[in-house]
Amino acid sequence: MAEDRLTFKEMCAEFDVTPRTLRYYEYIELLHPDREGRSRFYGARERARMLLIMRGRKFGFPLEVIRQWLLIYEHEGTESQMKAWVDLANEQLAELSDQRIQLEEAIEELKLSRDETVASLAKSKG
Numbered sequence: 001m002a003e004d005r006l007t008f009k010e011m012c013a014e015f016d017v018t019p020r021t022l023r024y025y026e027y028i029e030l031l032h033p034d035r036e037g038r039s040r041f042y043g044a045r046e047r048a049r050m051l052l053i054m055r056g057r058k059f060g061f062p063l064e065v066i067r068q069w070l071l072i073y074e075h076e077g078t079e080s081q082m083k084a085w086v087d088l089a090n091e092q093l094a095e096l097s098d099q100r101i102q103l104e105e106a107i108e109e110l111k112l113s114r115d116e117t118v119a120s121l122a123k124s125k126g
Contacts, residue, residue, distance in 0.1 A: 010042075
């Protein structure tokens with residue numbers, strides 16, 4: 001059983017996070033490792049939660065949204081969590097689509113500005 005647990009250092013390495021990040025996730029109650037003295041150990045449940053946290057961060061969710069979503073599982077179960085996930089995913093997809101449009105507009109404006117500056121430099125040399 002103990003072989004299934006990761007130490008603090010192993011958890012950081014497995015998820016490529018800093019010790020500060022891992023301690024912060026514990027502080028804001030995203031993770032609840034087993035403690036033995038000053039040592040922390042992470043079992044399958046905590047590793048699964050960390051995987052969900054990392055995915056949520058990758059998709060741009062704020063930590064508080066991730067925390068609330070994880071609490072749904074604890075209080076209401078898997079089906080409620082999955083339904084909440086669908087709603088959150090739909091909202092985030094809309095937000096990311098808006099950001100994509102804004103980014104594409106910024107790229108086009110930057111290209112136009114660059115091209116105008118290149119043309120202006122060419123005129124001044126000519």
